[in-house]
Amino acid sequence: MPKKKTIRTIPQERTPMREQDPVQRVTNFAEVACGYRLEEMQIEAERCLMCPEQPCVDGCPVGIDIPGFIHRLTEKDYRGAYDVMTDTNLLPAICGRVCPQETQCEGVCTVGDTLEPVAIGRLERWVGDKAIAEGWVNIPYIEPGGFRIGIVGSGPAGMACAADMAKAGCDVTVFEAFHQPGGVLRYGIPDFRLPNEVIDAEIDNLRRLGVKFECNTLVGRLFTIEQMIEEMGYDAVFIGTGAGYPSMLGIPGDSLNGVLSANELLTRCNLMRAREFPSFDTPLPIGQRVAVIGAGNTAMDAMRVSLRLGAEKVYCIYRRSRTECPARIEEVHHAEEEGVEFHWLTNPVAVLDDGKGGVRGMRCVRMELGEPDDSGRRRPVPVAGSEHDFECDLVVFAIGTNANPIIGQTSKLKLNKRGYIEVDENLATSVAGVFAGGDIVTGAATVIEAMGAGRKAARSMKAWLGIRDIHLPYTARESSNRLFGIDLRERNFARVRAGATVQP
Amino acid sequence: MNSGQLSRYEIVAREDFSDVTYLLECYHPLMAKAARPGQFVIVMLNEHGERIPLTIADYDRERGTITLVIQAVGKTTREMQQACRVGTSLHAIVGPMGIPSHFDDVDKVVCVGGGLGVAPIFPHARAFKERGAYVIGIVGFRTRELIFWEDKFRSWCDEFIICTDDGSAGMRGMVTEGIRQAMEKHADIDEVVAIGPPIMMKACAEVTRPRGIKTIVSLNPLMVDGTGMCGGCRVKLGDQVRFACVDGPDFDGHQVDFEDLMMRLKRFAEEEKMAMERWSENCRMRDEIHLASDVELSTLSALKSGRIETG
Ligand SMILES: Cc1cc2nc3c(=O)[nH]c(=O)nc-3n(C[C@H](O)[C@H](O)[C@H](O)COP(=O)(O)OP(=O)(O)OC[C@H]3O[C@@H](n4cnc5c(N)ncnc54)[C@H](O)[C@@H]3O)c2cc1C
Ligand code: SF4
Ligand code: FES
Numbered sequence: 167m168p169k170k171k172t173i174r175t176i177p178q179e180r181t182p183m184r185e186q187d188p189v190q191r192v193t194n195f196a197e198v199a200c201g202y203r204l205e206e207m208q209i210e211a212e213r214c215l216m217c218p219e220q221p222c223v224d225g226c227p228v229g230i231d232i233p234g235f236i237h238r239l240t241e242k243d244y245r246g247a248y249d250v251m252t253d254t255n256l257l258p259a260i261c262g263r264v265c266p267q268e269t270q271c272e273g274v275c276t277v278g279d280t281l282e283p284v285a286i287g288r289l290e291r292w293v294g295d296k297a298i299a300e301g302w303v304n305i306p307y308i309e310p311g312g313f314r315i316g317i318v319g320s321g322p323a324g325m326a327c328a329a330d331m332a333k334a335g336c337d338v339t340v341f342e343a344f345h346q347p348g349g350v351l352r353y354g355i356p357d358f359r360l361p362n363e364v365i366d367a368e369i370d371n372l373r374r375l376g377v378k379f380e381c382n383t384l385v386g387r388l389f390t391i392e393q394m395i396e397e398m399g400y401d402a403v404f405i406g407t408g409a410g411y412p413s414m415l416g417i418p419g420d421s422l423n424g425v426l427s428a429n430e431l432l433t434r435c436n437l438m439r440a441r442e443f444p445s446f447d448t449p450l451p452i453g454q455r456v457a458v459i460g461a462g463n464t465a466m467d468a469m470r471v472s473l474r475l476g477a478e479k480v481y482c483i484y485r486r487s488r489t490e491c492p493a494r495i496e497e498v499h500h501a502e503e504e505g506v507e508f509h510w511l512t513n514p515v516a517v518l519d520d521g522k523g524g525v526r527g528m529r530c531v532r533m534e535l536g537e538p539d540d541s542g543r544r545r546p547v548p549v550a551g552s553e554h555d556f557e558c559d560l561v562v563f564a565i566g567t568n569a570n571p572i573i574g575q576t577s578k579l580k581l582n583k584r585g586y587i588e589v590d591e592n593l594a595t596s597v598a599g600v601f602a603g604g605d606i607v608t609g610a611a612t613v614i615e616a617m618g619a620g621r622k623a624a625r626s627m628k629a630w631l632g633i634r635d636i637h638l639p640y641t642a643r644e645s646s647n648r649l650f651g652i653d654l655r656e657r658n659f660a661r662v663r664a665g666a667t668v669q670p
Numbered sequence: 671m672n673s674g675q676l677s678r679y680e681i682v683a684r685e686d687f688s689d690v691t692y693l694l695e696c697y698h699p700l701m702a703k704a705a706r707p708g709q710f711v712i713v714m715l716n717e718h719g720e721r722i723p724l725t726i727a728d729y730d731r732e733r734g735t736i737t738l739v740i741q742a743v744g745k746t747t748r749e750m751q752q753a754c755r756v757g758t759s760l761h762a763i764v765g766p767m768g769i770p771s772h773f774d775d776v777d778k779v780v781c782v783g784g785g786l787g788v789a790p791i792f793p794h795a796r797a798f799k800e801r802g803a804y805v806i807g808i809v810g811f812r813t814r815e816l817i818f819w820e821d822k823f824r825s826w827c828d829e830f831i832i833c834t835d836d837g838s839a840g841m842r843g844m845v846t847e848g849i850r851q852a853m854e855k856h857a858d859i860d861e862v863v864a865i866g867p868p869i870m871m872k873a874c875a876e877v878t879r880p881r882g883i884k885t886i887v888s889l890n891p892l893m894v895d896g897t898g899m900c901g902g903c904r905v906k907l908g909d910q911v912r913f914a915c916v917d918g919p920d921f922d923g924h925q926v927d928f929e930d931l932m933m934r935l936k937r938f939a940e941e942e943k944m945a946m947e948r949w950s951e952n953c954r955m956r957d958e959i960h961l962a963s964d965v966e967l968s969t970l971s972a973l974k975s976g977r978i979e980t981g
Contacts (some may be wrong), residue, residue, distance in 0.1 A: 344764075344895065345764070382763065384766075388701060388704050388766065389700065389704065408899075411916075412901045421906055421934075423936070423937045426901070430900035430902045438721070447945060449938045449945070451938070451940070575916075
């Protein structure tokens with residue numbers, strides 16, 4: 167029995183992660199954060215106290231057994247760590263990079279009460295990257311259970327649901343409107359934060375589980391949700407079409423040619439590879455000075471992409487202060503390092519016309535924080551007489567999104583007042599056999615919450631189809647028998663039968 | 671046709687109406703089944719290509735095909751004109767996108783098509799006729815040689831007017847002249863549907879505005895995703911903003927801000943010019959290589975898709 171660690175015996179400093187130098191990295195799209203080396207990972211893993219009450223697990227939206235996987239890491243059982251991880255989270259290489267850990271697991275980590283919290287996200291990423299490097303994907307044979315499942319949208323919600331249903335022996339097809347799968351992970355989050363190879367590797371894992379991807383398929387218009395159930399033979403359908411539909415600025419000049427949504431900028435750059443124009447056909451002129459409105463993850467990505475596309479100055483315009491900024495703290499930090507000029511407590515009032523349909527600059531007003539609003543955050547109010555202009559050639563807005571209307575336009579599914587799909591506590595929609603989750607239910611949220619929703623919907627789907635869900639507690643099992651979160655021993659017994667069992 | 675052998679997005683027929691206008695019939699049985707008049711698709715020629723919206727000009731549920739009529743105006747459409755031969759396949763076709771047009775409760779309708787809009791107005795005329803409306807078709811061409819589908823239109827229209835800019839066929843003048851003529855003859859027109867270049871649709875809306883005749887136009891802004899996600903296709907209707915790909919493409923012509931639309935269509939004018947020049951240069955070089963050494967077709971296509979650097 168190793169000696170119990172205490173806050174005084176663990177490494178006091180959080181192990182820093184090596185990063186590309188800011189001056190260098192704004193000239194390329196290579197990943198900014200380089201990941202831990204083996205030794206770095208080991209030191210950081212030693213910082214976990216293995217708390218019996220595990221606050222971090224409660225802080226994780228999908229309840230990853232955090233001390234469990236970290237314990238395997240300290241034991242040098244890397245494969246075991248991966249197996250513990252994938253028991254709850256299928257995409258560790260992705261989540262380790264993009265989850266807002268500071269408000270989730272790391273935000274409640276016991277070590278964080280005294281020192282910097284354990285770098286759970288970085289350890290998670292290490293595990294995910296190790297698995298990709300080692301090719302740990304040997305998927306067990308899964309006996310088909312005969313059910314056909316259709317998944318609409320290939321973002322994190324759709325992927326998570328697809329994986330769970332495939333593991334339950336279902337024949338799963340994911341339909342995606344774009345020509346490549348991945349959702350926001352592909353078209354929104356840039357390569358320097360989440361390389362395409364990582365997404366490809368995770369999608370390959372799904373393919374190996376037997377999941378089929380059908381791209382260029384706009385569900386609702388090519389066929390409807392109802393047709394999937396009634397004519398195409400799907401036993402159940404999951405909708406994870408994301409939020410989409412960017413909110414407009416609603417100020418004078420917002421329709422000028424130099425004004426575009428962050429979604430458009432990012433899609434052109436990431437999915438359509440406008441950064442390689444003219445080798446790729448999609449253009450994306452960026453100008454010298456770019457003003458980005460908003461301070462969420464989308465805004466940060468738009469700013470940092472603009473810098474890499476050659477903008478000399480990038481301004482962030484946000485009406486609240488840095489404390490209220492909704493982006494991952496690491497992204498704000500990186501954007502600052504890269505030279506983004508932040509204008510907190512500043513609100514745009516007009517985009518100024520250059521007389522040729524383009525943008526000449528912006529007019530903004532200074533704000534101050536007043537009384538707290540419904541969200542509990544102090545409401546920003548304009549300071550009288552503080553209007554000021556500055557020059558810029560491109561205005562990018564990232565001020566939130568509304569519900570995508572296509573599924574609503576083409577099905578009988580009940581929507582809520584704001585146009586999002588209405589679901590019950592099991593994520594079942596108003597149409598029998600149809601479930602929904604992710605941003606299209608909650609509005610824009612996070613990757614891990616979308617994944618959590620996909621998994622929850624899968625549980626409900628299995629219950630609805632009468633596939634018995636076998637709960638496999640983490641304790642009392644040998645990690646070497648688990649692959650991709652599946653117990654190998656099961657394959658000749660429970661899982662096979664469970665997949666085929668239909669309750670009367 | 672042995673449809674079982676066809677590959678995805680394969681081009682099964684092609685027709686050239688002029689040196690800039692060509693028709694592609696593409697194999698996509700599901701799309702052929704789902705498509706309704708007024709909808710469009712987004713197409714990618716190859717992996718490096720842009721996503722460009724094209725109106726579905728027709729569809730054949732039996733053959734499992736959709737028809738696109740394309741004008742070679744920019745780099746992509748010219749490249750397609752060269753690359754898209756029968757038996758080749760497009761990289762991607764997604765759709766049908768947009769809200770289908772409405773055809774019910776109309777007794778007398780004028781269907782107007784000009785330039786690029788001649789082909790896509792055809793399924794409208796046919797759909798109105800099928801629902802028992804009296805259909806007046808008006809199509810505009812620059813000159814006689816460019817006229818196509820005349821018989822097709824005549825067989826579905828109660829009246830059919832061809833307008834040519836130079837008077838070489840039909841009546842001389844713009845399609846708006848045709849609309850005026852129809853309005854004089856018929857006091858009971860319920861609706862005008864106009865598809866074509868923005869400037870033409872704008873003119874049509876102006877002609878009908880004084881009489882208050884409902885005028886539907888089909889807008890063609892630049893698009894990326896076509897699913898309502900990027901806002902690149904936004905159009906102004908009065909003081910409202912709408913996304914043409916999911917809220918349209920049909921809108922009330924009397925409300926559309928055409929100036930805004932035309933300005934936004936010029937958004938990437940410079941980049942397009944640059945891409946065009948680079949591409950023409952590549953073509954020129956390729957022709958030279960071709961002359962010099964009878965190159966194999968495979969090399970040609972590699973050149974075209976940029977797999978081989980031409981320097
Ligand atoms: C730029 C950006 C950066 C972000 N950064 C972070 C971050 O760092 N950390 C974090 O946790 N979260 C981040 N988020 C939020 C996170 O990405 C989303 O909450 C998450 O991706 C939602 O997942 P989803 O599966 O619900 O939908 P999406 O990822 O939006 O996927 C939906 C998919 O469905 C497809 N689709 C839509 N309609 C149809 C249809 N009718 N038929 C077929 N397919 C359809 C879409 O093309 C898309 O591929 C970011 C979001 C953006 C835009
Ligand atoms: S709260 Fe922190 S120290 Fe405690 S188990 Fe979780 S990661 Fe380890
Ligand atoms: S094309 Fe992107 S929203 Fe319409």
